[in-house]
Amino acid sequence: MAPSTSLDPMPAESTPTVQFLTPEGELVTSAPAEEYAPYLERLTDDDLRAFYRHMAVVRRFDLEGANLQRQGEMALWVPSHGQEAAQVGSAFAARTQDHIFPSYREHAVGLVRGIDVLSIVELLRGNTHGGWDPTDPTNGNFHGYCLVIGSHSLHATGYAMGMQRDGVVGTGDPEVDAAVLCYFGDGATSQGDVSEAFVFSASSQTPNVFFLQNNHWAISVPVRVQSRTPLYLRSRGFGIPSVQIDGNDVLASYAVTAKHLDDARSGKGPQFIEALTYRVGAHTSSDDPTKYRDEDVHNLWVSRDPITRFEKYLRAKGEGDAYFDEVRVEADDFAADIRRRTLVLEAPPIGTMFDHVYSEPHPVLAEQKLWLERYEASFEEEQA
Ligand SMILES: Cc1ncc(C[n+]2csc(CCOP(=O)(O)OP(=O)(O)O)c2C)c(N)n1
Ligand SMILES: [Mg+2]
Numbered sequence: 001m002a003p004s005t006s007l008d009p010m011p012a013e014s015t016p017t018v019q020f021l022t023p024e025g026e027l028v029t030s031a032p033a034e035e036y037a038p039y040l041e042r043l044t045d046d047d048l049r050a051f052y053r054h055m056a057v058v059r060r061f062d063l064e065g066a067n068l069q070r071q072g073e074m075a076l077w078v079p080s081h082g083q084e085a086a087q088v089g090s091a092f093a094a095r096t097q098d099h100i101f102p103s104y105r106e107h108a109v110g111l112v113r114g115i116d117v118l119s120i121v122e123l124l125r126g127n128t129h130g131g132w133d134p135t136d137p138t139n140g141n142f143h144g145y146c147l148v149i150g151s152h153s154l155h156a157t158g159y160a161m162g163m164q165r166d167g168v169v170g171t172g173d174p175e176v177d178a179a180v181l182c183y184f185g186d187g188a189t190s191q192g193d194v195s196e197a198f199v200f201s202a203s204s205q206t207p208n209v210f211f212l213q214n215n216h217w218a219i220s221v222p223v224r225v226q227s228r229t230p231l232y233l234r235s236r237g238f239g240i241p242s243v244q245i246d247g248n249d250v251l252a253s254y255a256v257t258a259k260h261l262d263d264a265r266s267g268k269g270p271q272f273i274e275a276l277t278y279r280v281g282a283h284t285s286s287d288d289p290t291k292y293r294d295e296d297v298h299n300l301w302v303s304r305d306p307i308t309r310f311e312k313y314l315r316a317k318g319e320g321d322a323y324f325d326e327v328r329v330e331a332d333d334f335a336a337d338i339r340r341r342t343l344v345l346e347a348p349p350i351g352t353m354f355d356h357v358y359s360e361p362h363p364v365l366a367e368q369k370l371w372l373e374r375y376e377a378s379f380e381e382e383q384a
Contacts, residue, residue, distance in 0.1 A: 017276065018256055019246035023304045025312025027251075032243075039093075039255035045317075051092065051250050052314060053327050055084040055307050058108040060331035061117060062281075064338050065107075065124075069285045073342050074125045079281030080107045082248075085306030086213050086275040087183075088112060089253025093261055094181050097168070099141040101156035101182040103149070105213075109183065113140030120145070121342050128348070130356060149184075150191030153210065156182035157197040160206035160270075169207045170267025177265035179207040181257070187218025189234055190226050198238035198272075205269035209260045210235065212272065213247060215279035216301075220292040232274035240270045247275025248306040278304070350376055 016032035020040065029037055062080050069077035080087065087108035094100060094113075102109055111117055115132050123131035123145060134143040146152035160180040163169055168178045188194055189212065201208045214231055216223045227234070232244040243260075245252045253275060260271035278301035282289050311324065354369040 017244050017246055018252050019249050020251040020255065021249040021309055021313055023309055025309050025316060027313065036255035036259055039258045040251055048314060051088055052310055054088045054108060054112055055250065055310065056327045057331045057334050058084055058111050059307060060335045061338060062107060064335035065121065066285065068339065068342055074121060076124050077285040078105050080105050082278050082280035083213055083215060084108050085250035086247035086253050086277045089250040090181065090211050090257040093254050093257035097178040098261065099143065099159055099180045101143045101152045101180065102145055103152065103184050104145045104147050106183050110142050113142040115139050115142050118338055118341050121338065122345060125345065127345055129353060150188035150193040153182055153184055153194045153197035156180045157201045157206055157208055160208045161204050163207060164204065169265060179209060179261045179264035181209050181211060181261065183211050183213065185218065186212065186214040186216065186223045186226055186231060187221065189231055198235055198240055201270040202239040207264035208270040209257060209264050210270065210272045211257065212274045213277055214274055215277050217279050217283065219283045219287060232272065235272035240272050242272035242274065244274045244276065247277030248304050248309065250306060250310055
């Protein structure tokens with residue numbers, strides 16, 4: 001059991017947290033984890049290596065993103081450092097036909113679902129308003145990032161209600177049945193939108209899995225200010241069962257999400273998962289966490305690092321230096337490729353900002369677009 005910290009909403013000892021991997025990388029099955037253990041048995045060694053590889057690559061991508069922002073290539077960077085296990089495990093639990101509604105820190109989920117993560121750079125550089133097209137089959141049903149805190153929990157619930165009406169829930173066909181996995185943060189649970197999503201999801205018994213990454217901070221507000229109860233208990237008052245997991249344990253994240261997505265697809269209704277994790281970096285590149293964070297608590301969470309923990313586990317299982325060296329080279333190459341492609345990104349034609357406001361052409365926007373294009377062109381005429 002993870003030791004509690006002054007930032008935990010309640011002492012960890014009093015909550016039944018599902019954990020399979022201790023921070024030392026030892027495999028354990030505590031009582032609350034037992035029902036999820038069968039979901040681990042289906043994992044092959046290749047799956048475990050894929051978990052590690054994705055976590056390592058996305059951490060390197062995150063570092064490159066932060067560096068590129070500091071070098072003036074992006075307006076903003078949103079770090080995912082520390083949250084790799086919560087994201088990679090849960091993302092691997094989703095099936096191809098499931099839909100994912102992220103907030104804005106889910107770089108690892110996007111990577112697992114197959115988006116070109118350069119799109120995240122383009123979004124934070126201001127080159128696009130959306131980043132990627134979720135309806136493009138190559139984008140793994142990974143919907144757009146959402147910066148309006150908690151609002152996408154309603155989109156995710158509405159989408160799941162649509163799936164029920166489309167008849168893709170509870171058919172018993174594993175190729176057809178689908179669910180919606182929705183990610184949000186501890187701060188988002190204070191938003192009315194999340195409560196409303198819980199109401200509608202519970203009353204319609206939608207195929208939703210709500211995945212909360214409790215990274216202990218909403219910018220500079222600690223989680224203990226957001227809630228007087230552990231957050232995983234929140235949904236129960238709405239009639240949505242819930243479970244708290246060690247979010248720095250990729251195996252717990254995988255197994256628990258896999259079980260509840262299975263339940264959701266088969267028509268058993270929604271589930272809420274609270275993954276206890278920690279935002280090791282700043283909220284964004286615009287934030288300075290040294291102004292409000294306790295160094296000792298920070299260091300405690302760093303000692304629970306999800307990637308180091310999983311590396312210890314894999315090494316104990318027999319994985320050697322060659323594999324870890326290979327992943328390190330792959331992660332460096334990946335980051336170098338992102339850098340190379342970022343540096344040649346060009347600003348899009350200015351009119352594109354009007355193109356996706358509505359799904360169909362709109363006369364007022366068409367007029368505004370024309371006006372802006374003429375205005376821009378007037379500078380070129382002046383110079384001529
Ligand atoms: C509706 C709304 N209110 C306020 C903000 C400003 N804001 C941006 S991020 C953030 C904190 C969110 O914290 P949390 O939900 O824990 O997610 P995290 O950033 O920790 O992943 C706030 C308040 C916003 N983007 N949207
Ligand atoms: Mg948070």
